[in-house]
Amino acid sequence: MFHNLVIQNALSPPILxxxxxxxxxxxxxxxxxxxxxxxxxxxxxLLAIGFKGGIELSKSGFGQxxxxxxxxxxLMSLFIPLIxxxxxxxxxxxxxxxxxxxxxxxxxxxxxxxxxxxxxSQNIPFDGFMVAALALMESPAIIIGLLLVKYGxxxxxxxxxxMKWGAILHESMLNGSVYLLLGSLLIGFLTATFDPSDIQKMxxxxxxxxxxxxxxxxxxxxxxxxxxxxxxNKTGAxxxxxxxxxxxxxxxxxxxxxxxxxxEPGNALLFVVLxxxxxxxxxxxxxxxxxxxxxxxxxxxxxLGLTFPFNIIIGxxxxxxxxxxxxxxxS
Numbered sequence: 001m002f003h004n005l006v007i008q009n010a011l012s013p014p015i016l017x018x019x020x021x022x023x024x025x026x027x028x029x030x031x032x033x034x035x036x037x038x039x040x041x042x043x044x045x046l047l048a049i050g051f052k053g054g055i056e057l058s059k060s061g062f063g064q065x066x067x068x069x070x071x072x073x074x075l076m077s078l079f080i081p082l083i084x085x086x087x088x089x090x091x092x093x094x095x096x097x098x099x100x101x102x103x104x105x106x107x108x109x110x111x112x113x114x115x116x117x118x119x120x121s122q123n124i125p126f127d128g129f130m131v132a133a134l135a136l137m138e139s140p141a142i143i144i145g146l147l148l149v150k151y152g153x154x155x156x157x158x159x160x161x162x163m164k165w166g167a168i169l170h171e172s173m174l175n176g177s178v179y180l181l182l183g184s185l186l187i188g189f190l191t192a193t194f195d196p197s198d199i200q201k202m203x204x205x206x207x208x209x210x211x212x213x214x215x216x217x218x219x220x221x222x223x224x225x226x227x228x229x230x231x232x233n234k235t236g237a238x239x240x241x242x243x244x245x246x247x248x249x250x251x252x253x254x255x256x257x258x259x260x261x262x263x264e265p266g267n268a269l270l271f272v273v274l275x276x277x278x279x280x281x282x283x284x285x286x287x288x289x290x291x292x293x294x295x296x297x298x299x300x301x302x303x304l305g306l307t308f309p310f311n312i313i314i315g316x317x318x319x320x321x322x323x324x325x326x327x328x329x330x331s
Contacts (some may be wrong), residue, residue, distance in 0.1 A: 005317035009118055015313060017215045021222025022229075022309075033220045041217040043180060045113055048206040048213075049131055050181045054188020055199060056128020065261070066129045069271065072257050073133035076275050077140040080250055081105030085148050087246070091238045092298075094152040099287040099294035100239075102145025103303050104246055106279035107137045109177060110221065113214060114312045115273040118320070119266050126266030130274075135181035137274055142286045149291050175282045221308070228305030235298055243278075243302040244310055251276040251319050255326040268323045269316070276319060277311055280304040 009015060024031040060066060084101035092100070112134050119126050191198050232240055254275030258268035280303040287294055 005122075005320055006314060008121065009317045010313055012117065012121060013211070014114060014117055014215050014218045018218040018222040018225075018309070018312065021219045021224075022226040023222075025223050025226035025230075032223070038217060038220040041213050041220075042110075043176075044213050045210070045217060046109060046177055046180045047184045048210050049109075049113060049116070050135070050184025051188035051191075051202065051206050053128035053131025054185040054190070055192040057132065057185065058189045058192035060127055060129050066132075068261055069129070069263065069267070070133050070136060072261055073137050073271065073274060074140055076254065076257065077105050077107075077137040078144055079105075080253070080275065081141050081144040081148070083249075084246060085152075087242065091236070093293075095149060095291055095293035096295055096298050098145045098148040098152065099283075099291050100242075100299045100302070101148065102141050102287065103280070103283040103299045104250070104278045104307075105141030105144060106283045107134060107141075107274050108277035108279060108303075108308060108311070109134060109181070110217065111273055111277040111308065111311045111316075112270065114218070115270055115316050117211070117214060118316050119269060122320075124266045124269075125264070126270055130267055130270040131181065131185055133271065133274060135178055135185065138175070138178050138279065138282050141279070142283055145283070145287065146290055175285065177282055218312075225304055225309050228301045229309070230305075231297060231301045232305050235301055239298060239302055240306065243306040247276040247278065247307055247311060247315060248318070251315070251322060255319070255322050258323065259326050263327070265320075265323055265327060268327055269320050272319045272323060273311070273316065276315060278303040278307045280308060 057066070081098075081101040081104065084104045085097050088097035088100055112130075116126065191202070251272045254272040255268065257275075258271045261271075263271060280300060284296060284300050284303075287299060288296060
């Protein structure tokens, strides 16, 4: 069963396009995608999943299961960076440990989208309110990372930089991906609540185009991931092992929480994927601004060069098998 899931996932069009991009880089092809397009498709994917999530949230409402799941997701985004930090301090200083921990405590929206596509291919239902958990897990990890730097550094940082908490909170809570996700979620919710007829008007844009846009975006991600993978030898064996073992460990923690929450298999997988994924966009941007002492080659190359491809190719089927074992009464 597990091998079948891995094969089916690896042979799905989005993953095959990811391989196509990675192979293009490996073969030194001159194939490239103009820079504005990946950003455009990234924004489109966030808008589409946010809008569809808002529609589903309107159907499910804000009942206890929804609130419990979202709260648990936020708590996980606070707890995971702390675990990562103490492990990373074995080899790295406070600055690099905090920056990497924040990345692994945060989330990857593309990994989440790929997990949704996997569930759809397996005909496993899931709820749109999980998008709210996706949007709200990004900011807490950034804040924890900055707090770890503030209180863990052995030497004082310039006072001017660490006291600008207004700017830090603004960057962590209103960065582009969080803003677009929450905004689209709200628009989808309002549309479904007050004028459901407009949902059909949006369907060609947010529905029929979505799968193709995902494939196009992963084609570019394959190129970028291969570029980062080539630089991983500079990070050392410890960090390379961390970038594979830590997502699996976080997935196990996430599956335990999902079991406590009595989540159905589809929602449980998405929850586990959120716990196991790592940010390669929002967190690096915030860390570059606020923790310049940390090396981007550490927290970008590992998350994008190894953790991201591991999760979308192998991790998602592994986590689905884990969910089925951890929640047998619902599988």
